[in-house]
Amino acid sequence: MVRLFISLYAGTLATLFAMLFVSHYISTYLIVDVDNQIDAQEFSAEVELLELLAPQLNFDEVANLLELIGKRNQLIITEVDLSNIPASIQAELAKQQVWYDDEQHNYFRAFEPTRYFMLSEDPDSKLLAVDSLTDWVFLTTLILTTALCCLGWLLLLKRKLQYLERATDRLSQGDLTARAPLSKRKAVGKLNSRFNEMAAEIERLISSHKQLTQTVAHELRTPLFRMQMQLEMLAAQSSDNQSKYILGLEDDIYQLQQLIDEILQFSKLERSQLRLEYKTFAINSFLNELCGSVNKEHQVNIKLLINTTTAEFCADEILLRRLLRNLLTNAIKYGDQQINLVIHQHEQQLTFIVEDDGPGIAVEQRNKIFEPFYRIDNHANQPIPGYGLGLAICKDIARLHQGQLTVDTSEQGGAAFCLTIPLNLKTRLGNK
Numbered sequence: 001m002v003r004l005f006i007s008l009y010a011g012t013l014a015t016l017f018a019m020l021f022v023s024h025y026i027s028t029y030l031i032v033d034v035d036n037q038i039d040a041q042e043f044s045a046e047v048e049l050l051e052l053l054a055p056q057l058n059f060d061e062v063a064n065l066l067e068l069i070g071k072r073n074q075l076i077i078t079e080v081d082l083s084n085i086p087a088s089i090q091a092e093l094a095k096q097q098v099w100y101d102d103e104q105h106n107y108f109r110a111f112e113p114t115r116y117f118m119l120s121e122d123p124d125s126k127l128l129a130v131d132s133l134t135d136w137v138f139l140t141t142l143i144l145t146t147a148l149c150c151l152g153w154l155l156l157l158k159r160k161l162q163y164l165e166r167a168t169d170r171l172s173q174g175d176l177t178a179r180a181p182l183s184k185r186k187a188v189g190k191l192n193s194r195f196n197e198m199a200a201e202i203e204r205l206i207s208s209h210k211q212l213t214q215t216v217a218h219e220l221r222t223p224l225f226r227m228q229m230q231l232e233m234l235a236a237q238s239s240d241n242q243s244k245y246i247l248g249l250e251d252d253i254y255q256l257q258q259l260i261d262e263i264l265q266f267s268k269l270e271r272s273q274l275r276l277e278y279k280t281f282a283i284n285s286f287l288n289e290l291c292g293s294v295n296k297e298h299q300v301n302i303k304l305l306i307n308t309t310t311a312e313f314c315a316d317e318i319l320l321r322r323l324l325r326n327l328l329t330n331a332i333k334y335g336d337q338q339i340n341l342v343i344h345q346h347e348q349q350l351t352f353i354v355e356d357d358g359p360g361i362a363v364e365q366r367n368k369i370f371e372p373f374y375r376i377d378n379h380a381n382q383p384i385p386g387y388g389l390g391l392a393i394c395k396d397i398a399r400l401h402q403g404q405l406t407v408d409t410s411e412q413g414g415a416a417f418c419l420t421i422p423l424n425l426k427t428r429l430g431n432k
Helices: 002-030 036-055 058-071 087-094 125-170 191-237 238-268 283-298 317-334 391-398 427-428
Strands: 076-081 104-111 115-121 281-284 302-305 314-315 337-347 349-356 404-409 414-420
Touching: 002 125, 036 058, 058 076, 087 104, 125 191, 125 302, 191 238, 281 283, 283 302, 283 314, 283 317, 283 337, 314 317, 317 337, 317 349, 317 391, 317 414, 391 404, 391 414
Parallel strands: 302 337
Antiparallel strands: 076 115, 104 115, 281 314, 337 349, 349 414, 404 414
């Protein structure tokens, strides 16, 4: 906004001064300079009166009258030789008695024989000092008034843009129903209506995509269930040679069911209207139970380090457990032996860090791994089983908790996933 003010202010001032310059140029050089002609005619009246009085006065009295006329006009009158006057002005003085010119000194001729005089401003004149001060006051007032007008216009524009900015923020945070106001008092030309058209189209496309995803996932469940039932019936009547094929088909069906569950969960978390079922629970028991369950399921030993004085925490317990379980499962897949879960508190934030001693994640992949269906390879450059939705789901759960999920390098050389969630989450969500 400051840069916009400076550019608008500078442009407006430049335009005003350009207008003044062009106006002066036109009136001085392209059209007759009326102001100079008026000044010359006014002064010529005094010169003519002086010429009428001159025959009755001596030389000193004429000189005194010239000095008096100069003081009354805030001028210094100096007699000059004709040869010292520019040729162009000599030609003009041959036509008229007084010559006024903004660019050069002013001159007049008088008396018999003809004498020539130069007019210059009196630097000691108080009236000229006041006139100069008035010019500076006018210029300063013009500059300040222009600044105030530009500032007022920008503040009005800023106020209108704030409505659009709020709508943009809501849209960027996943609220697809966000719209900008359309009243003339709040709208910026047609920008608000165009924004609303864009937001409506985005909402339509995303809603259509989500609806398609949910419909396909739900519809797949029915034939998969029938296939599973039929395989169970076949298994009861199959021979030993057929059993291995049936087991393979059952395994494939199980993986398809897992994929459908992941897609439905991801689609659910993407909905902007989804609200957390938050509650307060004990941190120590929650983490000990989680690590014990994962240790038993995967036959590993996760090292749990709790460095916080906070005994209770407010969050959606089910979603938080899913997030941490996904991170721990990934650490087990990609790590070698050491898996750490570290919790520490910093001011009003609680941080969960899941570390492993695996190969780590390349810097150029650290943003991509949170994208849906993106997978990285293991040590042998072979894809690890999974669907690439786990970390995308984790990212959405962190977002719903007003937190952040990032990845870095652990002290063991592997990956370190850092989840930061505010401690006063219930209060923050309650104020929304």
